[in-house]
Amino acid sequence: MKIRTIAEGTIWVSASVHPMTLAGQQTLLTTLYDINEAKRDRVVRKLAEKALRRSQAQLRQQAKELEQRVERRTTALVAAEEKYRKIFEDAAEGIFQTTLTGQYLNVNPALAKMYGYDSPSDLVVSIIDIGAQVYVQPRRREEIIAFVRQLESVTVFESEVYRKDGSIIWISENMHTVRDDAGTLLHYEGSVRDITDRKSTEEELRRQRLKSERLLLNVLPQAIAERLKRGQKIIADSFTEATVLFADLVGFTELSTSISPNELVELLNSVFSKFDQLADHHQLEKIKTIGDAYMVVAGLPIPRADHVRAIADIALDMQHEITKIRVQDGRPLSLRIGIHTGPVIAGVIGIRRFTYDLWGDTVNVASRMESQGEPERIQVTDAVYNRLKNGYNFERRGSVAIKGKGDMTTYWLLSKKG
Incomplete structure (x- = not known):
């Protein structure tokens, strides 16, 4: 029961009542026991038991949720592994894992097929040194490993590799490092693509480009061809100094009527090839050939x-070489050559069959020097003579009437002094 005390207020007590006689009178002996502390202990115990039951319930719930999460993650991991395995098995690209010392740990079917092996296991077992057995250039493996170690990954690393039958293909390789949590x-892991077809196409394009460039250089000077390739549409240059030569086969018109067309073409090809x-x-x-005439220039497109x-x-040299060439019936050939020096304009004309050509008075005078010269002789103008007289032997021809120019003093170039 509860009693009120002066000091502590209301407290819980246990009462024990016993009848007894005291001084000849019947009375009751009441004994009170303070049970407040015990009560508190029971209450605390009940509260603790309740809290324990609540904690146990929470732990069971947490354990259940944890188990469910583990199950979900395990299911996801299994699905991811299955997805990766399917990707690994079905990938069109070759996929590999290699040891640090150059052996395959694992390869997919695509890589085995690419390299001509019956199965992934056939490739793994057969290759014990990737650098020596796979790469055409054995040091290629060392090079890609050096890049991977430095950069952690490398992409589009192109190499030639051997297939099982010894044939060679081109590959493009990606590779990266694989490290544990401690670093x-x-x-190494990576992937491989067969780029042989692309390389073959590139090589064919390169050959065609070189062929086109050679054809272009047969028509144009290299410096001019480079300008056209860079997209320059109009090429016209003025040169203050250049020297032009025209050479013409003497009696060619009569000769062309006495030999077959094939023999005529072969003869011209022989002569002009030597001149080239x-x-x-x-x-x-x-610059060009016009029928049986040959035109060449010095001092352009690069001045000298x-x-x-x-x-x-x-x-x-042309006069010397022409003496070595004869018609099939043994008849000799002879040249007229004319030379003049001075300013010229040079440029590319035409759209489809464009040519590099020269214009100006210097060109016209050089042509007149040839046409109004004599067989087996080299006629030059006074301007040429004055530039060369100290190093070459000349014979003065005298004053010659040149069409469009009037009288001009000309010379025969004979030989080089010394």
């Missing part, structure tokens, strides 16, 4: 200080 390098070789030797620019001397040298 220790475990192995001389032009290359003296680093001159052949010795342009007059270079033309004089090729003129003497």
